Amino acid sequence: MAVRIRSLSVTLDSTPVLRGADLEVAAGEWVNVIGPNGAGKTTLLRAVLGLVPFRGSIDINGLRDRRRSARARHVAYVPQTPVIPPGMLVADYVLLGRTPHRGVFAAETAGDRRIAAEVLERLDLGGFSERTVQSLSGGERQRTVLARALAQQTEVVLLDEPTTALDLGHQQDVLELVETLRRERGLTVIATLHDLTLAARYGDRVAVLSGGRIAQCGRPAEVLTVETIAQHFGAHVRVIDDPEGPVIVPTSAPVPGFEAAELAVLATSKES
Numbered sequence: 001m002a003v004r005i006r007s008l009s010v011t012l013d014s015t016p017v018l019r020g021a022d023l024e025v026a027a028g029e030w031v032n033v034i035g036p037n038g039a040g041k042t043t044l045l046r047a048v049l050g051l052v053p054f055r056g057s058i059d060i061n062g063l064r065d066r067r068r069s070a071r072a073r074h075v076a077y078v079p080q081t082p083v084i085p086p087g088m089l090v091a092d093y094v095l096l097g098r099t100p101h102r103g104v105f106a107a108e109t110a111g112d113r114r115i116a117a118e119v120l121e122r123l124d125l126g127g128f129s130e131r132t133v134q135s136l137s138g139g140e141r142q143r144t145v146l147a148r149a150l151a152q153q154t155e156v157v158l159l160d161e162p163t164t165a166l167d168l169g170h171q172q173d174v175l176e177l178v179e180t181l182r183r184e185r186g187l188t189v190i191a192t193l194h195d196l197t198l199a200a201r202y203g204d205r206v207a208v209l210s211g212g213r214i215a216q217c218g219r220p221a222e223v224l225t226v227e228t229i230a231q232h233f234g235a236h237v238r239v240i241d242d243p244e245g246p247v248i249v250p251t252s253a254p255v256p257g258f259e260a261a262e263l264a265v266l267a268t269s270k271e272s
Contacts, residue, residue, distance in 0.1 A: 002027040002156055002188040003048065007056035009212075010043050017043045019212030020056070027061075027155070030182055030189040030203035031217075034196060036233050039209045041192040042080065045158045048190070049077055061155055072100035076149035080161040084133045090144050091129040094120060097151030119147045123177065139170035146174070150181065159191035163198065171195075175202045200224050200245035208232055220245050 003025040010018040017040040025031050033041050047054045050068045060074050076097070084093065097119075098112040120126050123143045128136065133144055142162065149157055159178065163171040179202060182189055193199040199206055200220035207217040210232040216223050224246045229237050240247040 001025065001059070002029070002061055003190065004059040005044075005048070005056070006059075008044070008047060008058065009055040010040070010047055010052055012043065012052065016212060018047070018054070021209065021213050023207055023214050023217065025188055025190055027188055028182070028186045029205070030179070030191070031205045031207055032199040032203045033190065033192045033207045033209050034194075034199050035209035040212060041209055042160050044209065045077065045160050045190065045192065048156075048158060049075055069100065072152065072154075074154050075156045075158060076152040076154040078145050078149050078157070078159045078162055080164055082145045084141075086134065088133055089129065090125060090131055090133055090136070091116065091120070093133050093144060094147045094151050097148040100152060115153065116147075116151050119151045122181075123147050123150075138165055139167075139173060142166060142170070142174055143177070146177070155186075156188045156190070159189065161192055161194060163193070163195065171198065178202070196224055196229070196248040197246070200248070224248060 001024045003023070005021060005023040008018050008021040008023075009016070021040075021044060023031070023033075023044075033044060035041055043052060046052045048058055048060070048071075050071045060071065063070065063074055094116045095108050095112060098108060098115065102109065102112065117126070117129075120129060123146065125140070125143055125147060128140065128144070133141060136144060146162070157178075162174055162178070166174065175198065178189060178191075181187060189203065191203065203220075205218060206220050206223045208215045208223060208228065215232060216228060221241075224239060226237060226239055229235050229239075229248065236251045236253045238249045238251050240249060
């Protein structure tokens with residue numbers, strides 16, 4: 001297993017967020033973690049990175065060192081809201097991905113610059129090197145953040161809501177790009193997604209995080225059912241079976257007693 005999480009518990013500000021979560025992700029696999037707001041999806045990713053204190057164990061390709069510096073050489077992270085210094089050029093931002101391999105205060109090497117340039121070209125950002133990150137569109141900025149993560153050259157990539165604030169076309173672009181890079185480089189991907197249809201269409205498995213634990217994990221068609229979504233999200237949906245994965249369609253909540261009243265009206269009409 002590339003990532004093995006056992007009995008993961010995290011308490012933040014005296015509030016238990018994760019309560020013994022278990023998750024295993026094989027090398028080269030893509031697992032989407034879904035769950036209601038406040039379920040602890042981001043906290044789970046931050047625990048894998050070593051950014052929050054936790055109880056339990058997190059094994060990353062045999063590495064159990066909890067230090068952030070050690071984990072950064074094996075795990076890259078695309079946060080939901082990245083912190084980007086004002087005025088930073090795209091090329092310099094992507095080079096930050098090389099920091100775990102050379103130290104914070106060491107100057108970048110020719111090899112670092114070559115790797116960053118290759119990643120920029122791969123993500124169609126070669127012409128943006130001398131532009132500031134803030135000047136980019138939402139989709140371009142998201143690809144730049146992904147480029148910094150890929151420049152780390154890690155085996156595992158964590159994506160926290162990578163489609164946030166993107167329109168449908170750019171959502172597809174980013175997720176298709178991740179899928180292509182995963183197949184080319186054998187990346188292991190763990191992502192959190194709010195959009196359940198996207199979670200079903202990209203990746204191999206879906207894990208439902210609810211009540212501080214992984215409540216269910218499996219193929220999208222097995223997990224994303226009307227009953228499971230109602231139980232953990234409190235949502236009324238219709239699930240459409242599609243060859244590329246389940247399509248989740250919100251529906252109106254049933255009005256109590258409406259169905260019985262409707263049947264009574266129909267019966268009366270038939271009698272008359």
